[in-house]
Amino acid sequence: MRRRTLLAVPALVLGARAQAQSPVRLAWIEPGIASSGVPRLGSMRKGLADNGLIEGRDYVLEAFAADGDYQRFPSIVQKAMETHPAVLLVTTILSVRAAQQTTKTIPIVFVGTNDPVGAGLIDSLARPGGNTTGVATMSDQAAPKLVDMMHRALPTVRRVAVLINPGNPTNRPIFDSIRLSARTLGIEAEAIEVTAPASIDAALGPASAPQPDAVIAVLDAMLVMVGDRIAQICLERRIPVLGAGREQTEAGGLLSYGPSLDSLIRRSAYFVKRILAGALPRDLPAEQPTKFELTINLKTARAIGATIPQSVLVEADDLIE
Numbered sequence: 662m663r664r665r666t667l668l669a670v671p672a673l674v675l676g677a678r679a680q681a682q683s684p685v686r687l688a689w690i691e692p693g694i695a696s697s698g699v700p701r702l703g704s705m706r707k708g709l710a711d712n713g714l715i716e717g718r719d720y721v722l723e724a725f726a727a728d729g730d731y732q733r734f735p736s737i738v739q740k741a742m743e744t745h746p747a748v749l750l751v752t753t754i755l756s757v758r759a760a761q762q763t764t765k766t767i768p769i770v771f772v773g774t775n776d777p778v779g780a781g782l783i784d785s786l787a788r789p790g791g792n793t794t795g796v797a798t799m800s801d802q803a804a805p806k807l808v809d810m811m812h813r814a815l816p817t818v819r820r821v822a823v824l825i826n827p828g829n830p831t832n833r834p835i836f837d838s839i840r841l842s843a844r845t846l847g848i849e850a851e852a853i854e855v856t857a858p859a860s861i862d863a864a865l866g867p868a869s870a871p872q873p874d875a876v877i878a879v880l881d882a883m884l885v886m887v888g889d890r891i892a893q894i895c896l897e898r899r900i901p902v903l904g905a906g907r908e909q910t911e912a913g914g915l916l917s918y919g920p921s922l923d924s925l926i927r928r929s930a931y932f933v934k935r936i937l938a939g940a941l942p943r944d945l946p947a948e949q950p951t952k953f954e955l956t957i958n959l960k961t962a963r964a965i966g967a968t969i970p971q972s973v974l975v976e977a978d979d980l981i982e
Contacts, residue, residue, distance in 0.1 A: 684720045685937065688741035690734065690751045690760065691726040693886035694858070704923045705750065705772065708930030714937075720747075727756075729858040729883050731828040734759035742767070748933050753882050754780045754830050761793060768936045771795035773925035775831035775880060777947060786947045794942040796929045799949050800880040800905045800919055801835050807877065807918045808842040810955060811903050814916055814973045815875060818901075820849045822873040824864065824891065826881040827854045835879050850877075861887045865894050872898055880905035880919060888912035892961070899965040907956040910981055915961045916969075920950035954978040 689702060702724055706716060714720055725741045727733040731753065738759045741749065749769045751757045754777075760769045761782070769792055777783050777797050784790035786797070811818060823839055825832035833852070840850040851873070855864045865876075876895055878884050884891070885908050892913030895902045902914035910917045932945055958981040962969055974980065 684716075684718060685747035686744050687720050687722045687933065688744060688746035688749050689722060689724040690737055690741060690749065690756045691724045692729065692731065692734075692753050692756060692882040694726055694728050701752070701772075701922070701926055704926040705930060708927030709933060711927060712930050712934040714930070714934060719937075729886065731755045731826075731883070735762070738763045748936055750929070750933070754782065755828065757782050757793065761791070765792060767792065768942045769793040769795075770929055770932045770936070770942070771797075771947075772929040773798050773920075773922050775829070775835070776801050779834075780830055783947055786949065788943070789945070789947050790943050792942050794932055794945045794947050796925045796932075796948050797950075798880060798905075798920055798922075798925065799953075801831060801838060803905060803919045803953055804835050804838045804879075805842040806953070807903060807905060808839055808846065808848070810916060810918050810973065811875060811877070812846045812848065814957075814969050815901060815967065818848060818874040820851070820873045821875045821877055822853045822865075823850050824853050824855050824876060824878045824884055826879075826883050827856060828883075829881045832879050832881055839877060839879075855884060855887075858883060858887050861890050862894065865891075868898055872900060875901045875903060878902060878904045878909055878914070885909070885922070888914070896961065896964055901961075901965060901967055907954055907979065910956040910958045910961075913958065913961055915958055915965070915967060917954075917956045919953055921952075921954055924952075925950060956981065 725737045727737050734756045749760045751760050751771050757771050775798050783793055823836050825836050836852045843850040853864050855861055878891055888909050889912045892902055904914050904917040905919040906922050907917050935945055955977045956979045957977045
C-alpha cells in the first residue's frame with residue numbers, strides 16, 4: 662500500500678496539469694529571513710528555467726522562512742503543507758528531517774545539504790530510498806583543503822576561530838576535521854558557536870578582546886545569511902575571513918574553497934523536473950558537486966593588508982577585484 666501511495670503522487674500531479682493546465686505548487690523552506698532568501702530563490706528559478714519549467718505556466722514557487730530559528734522548521738513545514746505542494750524544496754538537515762517527519766508521500770528535494778547520508782536523510786547516494794533526494798555539498802570533505810589553502814595563503818596564521826551553528830548536526834564534525842588538519846600545520850583551531858543571526862556580534866566578541874589570526878565560517882545556511890556581517894566585523898579588525906563557498910568571499914571575505922551554492926541549487930531543479938515527469942525520489946540518485954572553486958577577494962586582501970602568494974593566486978578559479 663505504501664508503494665501505491667508513493668507512485669500516486671507524481672501521477673496525480675501530472676494528471677491535474679494535463680487536465681487543467683494549471684501550475685503546480687513548489688514550497689521552498691527557507692532557513693533565513695524571507696528577504697535574504699531572494700538570491701537563492703533566484704538560483705532555483707534559473708535552474709527550473711534551465712529545465713524548461715516556466716514560472717506561472719508550470720509552477721508557482723512559494724517561500725516559507727524560519728528567520729534563522731531552526732527550531733521553527735516543523736511549524737514552517739506544516740504551514741507549507743497547507744498549500745498542497747507537489748514538491749518540498751529544503752536546504753538544511755533539520756528542515757529535511759522536519760519535512761520527512763511530516764510527509765512520507767510528497768517528494769522532498771534537498772538543494773545543497775551537508776552529508777545527507779551521514780546525517781541519515783537518505784540510505785545512500787545511489788539509492789536514496791523513501792521520498793527524498795537532491796544535491797549534497799561535500800563541504801565536510803572539502804574542509805581539510807580549505808585549511809591547507811589558508812596555510813598557503815596566510816602562512817603566519819597560528820590561531821583560527823571557526824564559526825559553527827550548533828543547530829546544524831554536521832557543523833561540529835566539520836570543525837573536528839578542520840581542527841585535526843590545522844593541528845598538523847601547527848595551527849590552533851577554536852570553535853565559536855553562533856546560535857542565531859542576531860548573535861554573530863556577541864559570538865565574535867569585542868574588538869578589545871584577544872583576536873584570532875583568521876576566522877573560518879563553516880558552511881551553514883544561517884552563517885551564509887550573516888556572511889556580510891561576519892565580513893564587516895572582521896574587516897574592521899583586519900582579520901581574514903575564509904569560507905566554504907564563494908558566497909563568503911562575495912560578502913567580503915578573503916578566501917573560499919568549496920562548491921558554488923548557486924550551482925548546487927540550479928542543479929537541484931533537475932530533480933524537480935524529473936519528479937514532475939513521474940519519477941520517484943527514491944529512484945533518482947542524489948548528486949555531489951563536480952567542481953570545487955577557489956575564490957579570492959583581492960579588494961579585501963588590500964583592505965586588511967594581506968599579501969596572497971602568487972603560487973596561490975594562479976590556482977584561483979576567480980579573483981574578485
